Amino acid sequence: MNKKLYHKVIDYINEEITSGNLTIGDLLPSETQLSKLLNVSVGTVRKAIDKLENSNLLYRHHGKGTYVSDYGFDNSMFNFFSYGSETGSSIRIYKTTPIRKKTTATTEVALQLEIERGADVIYLERRGYIDEKNPIIIEKSWWIAEVVEGLQKPNIHIPDLLYALIYKKFATQIITSKEVLTAGIADSKTAKILHINKGDPVVILNRYSYAKDKGLVEFRITTGRADMFSYRTTIGNNDY
Amino acid sequence: MNKKLYHKVIDYINEEITSGNLTIGDLLPSETQLSKLLNVSVGTVRKAIDKLENSNLLYRHHGKGTYVSDYGFDNSMFNFFSYGSETGSSIRIYKTTPIRKKTTATTEVALQLEIERGADVIYLERRGYIDEKNPIIIEKSWWIAEVVEGLQKPNIHIPDLLYALIYKKFATQIITSKEVLTAGIADSKTAKILHINKGDPVVILNRYSYAKDKGLVEFRITTGRADMFSYRTTIGNNDY
DNA sequence: TAGTGGTCTAGACCACATA
DNA sequence: ATGTGGTCTAGACCACTAC
The missing domain is CATH 3.40.1410.10 (Chorismate lyase-like)
Incomplete structure (x- = not known):
């Protein structure tokens, strides 16, 4: 349907997560690994991960790697709870x-x-x-x-x-x-x-x-x- | 403080908006113009605008240009109003x-x-x-x-x-x-x-x-x- | 030191909008 | 036809993390 190359990467990651192959907290393959695996440039992988990070499905940790976050489809805005004046970080x-x-x-x-x-x-x-x-x-x-x-x-x-x-x-x-x-x-x-x-x-x-x-x-x-x-x-x- | 080059672009745009030189609905200089003006590559300009678009300060219109949105600092989440089951688009x-x-x-x-x-x-x-x-x-x-x-x-x-x-x-x-x-x-x-x-x-x-x-x-x-x-x-x- | 993500560049080419 | 943003590439270099 859509011919954007970075969708190839997004689809791949989405499927790994939705299928359960990757789940909350798991480490993704590195950007260079993904680029080789899917035959796209690193820049394209980065763009895809940018999008997914932006929609809170993934988060990156400089020097360590990219992880599956717990803000995905299965959760929602309701991840953002707070108790009094606390940090409001995600709670399972x-x-x-x-x-x-x-x-x-x-x-x-x-x-x-x-x-x-x-x-x-x-x-x-x-x-x-x-x-x-x-x-x-x-x-x-x-x-x-x-x-x-x-x-x-x-x-x-x-x-x-x-x-x-x-x-x-x-x-x-x-x-x-x-x-x-x-x-x-x-x-x-x-x-x-x-x-x-x-x-x-x-x-x-x-x-x-x-x-x-x-x-x-x-x-x-x-x-x-x-x-x-x-x-x-x-x-x-x-x-x- | 921060040595990222794209901040040069973000700061420039922020200042144009905050000062009133650019206001809601205005058209920004094109990406190539900005890159020449600020002596950075187009990619860097794009990155800066990506960030500002993401935080709803700007929006892009393919083929036309980049505009100042009405979701900026002066507004807020309260831009998102709806009447019954309507579209919920921004209302002044x-x-x-x-x-x-x-x-x-x-x-x-x-x-x-x-x-x-x-x-x-x-x-x-x-x-x-x-x-x-x-x-x-x-x-x-x-x-x-x-x-x-x-x-x-x-x-x-x-x-x-x-x-x-x-x-x-x-x-x-x-x-x-x-x-x-x-x-x-x-x-x-x-x-x-x-x-x-x-x-x-x-x-x-x-x-x-x-x-x-x-x-x-x-x-x-x-x-x-x-x-x-x-x-x-x-x-x-x-x-x- | 090796591996990861983060920044920046330069250029090719595509897709949309307008005159 | 021209100018705008959108995609994609390839490569250099930086910054953080781990061992």
Whole structure:
């Protein structure tokens, strides 16, 4: 489809990660190794890694190498948690999947997934923990049924890194996720799960995930405690 | 301080923008022109513009040129507004400055600005409008007094693009802003100004602005209506 | 010292926009 | 046809990390 050479490199790295050959914290081949392996110049490899570093999938460590970061597709803006005034560095979130079922799309879900109302969808509800006790996020996720048919079966173990499973089991490679962040207040049901009071502020994140050759396949709503969440960016120059 | 050549280019462009020589929507000199002007290679110019494009200060238009965007220092994450399910493209916000005064730092402000409690600060309170009627954001801003001494005087006109004024009048060039986004609920005072109900969700953005050779000079809290705000990002590959 | 990523250059060629 | 940004190359040299 796209004839840019650096896509060859990006695709290669993406696939190594999505397939699980490379996972969080792993070291990539060096830039010169990759350039030989894929028959492109080092400059092209650098450009590809630049892009992936920019989208937080990789990070470089001068003198050591390039690593797979934990800010990839399987995570999200919700990596940026903070406790009071702490550093806000990434924290690993453990997930459970208390609800999974095959169902039909409501009007809202159909709209978001761009499918017909009443079409089959696979629904997952997950909870995210930083310790073993209290969930701090609730994740509701709808998948187009034909893409992940069988994911709802209780005998399938759903790992923390869901997308690696989706790739292996359903040959579906998530390439892009779009996220929209806003604020809201907790209803009584949400408040109960998150151990906060009804009416407390929550952060709401909508995610749309796109698979290679398949387009939009997942719509997800994540709700998190506002007091546990902050998102950080820098405008202007980072080097100063 | 830093011997990277592309900083020469970044500094040049930053100064052109901060000084007002170039402003939102303006066309930059072409890459070859810049490379001749600053005696660096085109590749170095490209690298500098890459960085500035990445931090949303500039955008390129293939075949036409490179332009100053409206996502610069003077704006922020709060550029990303949306109405219902619309595109969420950038919308110009008009600002008024109903309150300005010289005062002393509270414990909280002193902590954030890393100064002594009770030290002199200049306080500005601004409101942001998209139409002429109802403000959708409230901006409270504290500056280190010695940096912008006189800004509180009522005869100084405060433009929408505050940082251009700060540069011209106080020789202070804002280089970097760090922003931290979270959610909260409106207290009665805030709710009244924003025309929402007490307890409604709001988005809260803290900003720390750093000036060249001066370090941290401004701390700002912006509060916005959650129903008017959403922040968008993409994880993974943008090119697909 | 060897290997990694980081900067910089110079030039070829491609793709888009405009007149 | 000309000028702009976009891709790709090949190579020199620097800076950080490890042994």
